[in-house]
Amino acid sequence: VDTTYPDKKSILMYITSLFQVLPQQVSIEAxxxxxxxPRPPKVTKEEHFQLHHQMHYSQQ
Incomplete structure (x- = not known):
């Protein structure tokens, strides 16, 4: 799922594969x-596009 906007099927397949490797018993404390x-700050689609655009043109 290494794309900017994965489709629903790809996300579900990824989550399913994660559940297969996670421990079966997870405590509420865990x-x-x-x-x-801590969670990373949310990035809007516009901010993502601007950053990608800047990175693309700075490499040229």
Missing amino acids: IQEVEML
Whole structure:
């Protein structure tokens, strides 16, 4: 799923493969611990496009 905008089928296949390798028993404490981790800032589509555009032209 290494694309900018993956389709629904690709996302579902990726998530399914993750569930196959994750431990079957997950405690509520483990879930809460993960939820407390810092999250990266959200990037809008416009910001993503601008950054990609800048990177593309700076390499030329």
